[in-house]
Amino acid sequence: MEPQMIAPQLFNDPASANTNGPDIRAAKLLTVANQIADRLHADTAITRADLSLLMSEAFGGSDATGAWTMRDGYDACEAAQVVLIQRSPSQATPFTVDSLSSFVERAAGHLARLPTQTVRSEAQIARQQFSTPLPISLLADSLAAPRSGEVVLEPSAGNGLLAVHAARAGARLLLNELDADRAALLHALFPQAHIHQHDGAQLHHRLSQKPSLILMNPPFSVASNVDGAFPDAALRHVSSALARLADGGRLVAITGASLSPDHPSWREAFVRLQERGRVVF
Numbered sequence: 001m002e003p004q005m006i007a008p009q010l011f012n013d014p015a016s017a018n019t020n021g022p023d024i025r026a027a028k029l030l031t032v033a034n035q036i037a038d039r040l041h042a043d044t045a046i047t048r049a050d051l052s053l054l055m056s057e058a059f060g061g062s063d064a065t066g067a068w069t070m071r072d073g074y075d076a077c078e079a080a081q082v083v084l085i086q087r088s089p090s091q092a093t094p095f096t097v098d099s100l101s102s103f104v105e106r107a108a109g110h111l112a113r114l115p116t117q118t119v120r121s122e123a124q125i126a127r128q129q130f131s132t133p134l135p136i137s138l139l140a141d142s143l144a145a146p147r148s149g150e151v152v153l154e155p156s157a158g159n160g161l162l163a164v165h166a167a168r169a170g171a172r173l174l175l176n177e178l179d180a181d182r183a184a185l186l187h188a189l190f191p192q193a194h195i196h197q198h199d200g201a202q203l204h205h206r207l208s209q210k211p212s213l214i215l216m217n218p219p220f221s222v223a224s225n226v227d228g229a230f231p232d233a234a235l236r237h238v239s240s241a242l243a244r245l246a247d248g249g250r251l252v253a254i255t256g257a258s259l260s261p262d263h264p265s266w267r268e269a270f271v272r273l274q275e276r277g278r279v280v281f
Contacts, residue, residue: 028059029185032054037087040080055076073115074117082164084110132158141165144252148171152211152215155237159185167190171213174193176198200240203244210249212248216254251277
């Protein structure tokens with residue numbers, strides 16, 4: 001039996017939201033993202049000056065006045081990549097080697113036309129909010145092979161650079177993002193998705209639905225409400241996601257290179273994971 005979809009996360013009514021609220025910010029970022037996507041489609045480079053102009057126009061002021069930050073600008077650039085993928089034809093069949101190579105090459109070209117992300121905020125560092133680069137998300141998607149109609153969970157959805165490929169395949173999205181600003185942007189990018197704001201390491205206890213596919217890029221070494229490095233962070237996220245996965249489901253995770261069954265520090269943990277899943281690659 002198909003499980004019932006969970007009610008989507010409620011967001012503020014735009015009529016009552018303040019001008020700096022997550023919903024208003026998301027709407028402005030989406031405006032900029034569409035403009036950037038138009039330029040990327042035309043193979044036009046976006047300079048930092050171009051980005052500043054677009055952001056200032058959308059936010060009604062410059063970053064110098066506090067109307068927006070460069071991190072906001074980078075979020076707009078990432079959202080633009082999502083928009084660009086959304087505009088492309090749906091992916092009805094799995095990638096071939098040639099088609100994947102072509103998409104990855106094209107994605108790398110888009111990245112090269114965007115400003116390099118050289119500014120990091122304290123919140124970004126504290127939560128390790130480092131989005132999956134588009135070429136890597138394409139590789140993860142090719143391994144996951146999302147199917148039309150299946151429920152796909154992304155436990156740390158960020159700005160949707162992993163989720164967009166599942167949406168393109170016709171999957172139903174179940175997205176989780178702890179950060180309120182990013183959750184609002186996800187809502188703007190994926191209005192049909194069911195969006196939640198939980199700690200990804202506790203999703204097994206927070207959600208009732210069992211997805212058949214999980215795509216994830218969890219924090220490598222930080223945990224919610226824990227100061228300092230937390231080496232078990234990625235493993236806890238993966239373990240929680242695996243516990244939430246439907247029987248026979250697939251999970252594709254992007255983690256640090258050391259989080260491997262071959263690494264002495266994690267071998268016993270992977271042995272325990274084998275009770276619930278099987279490492280195939």
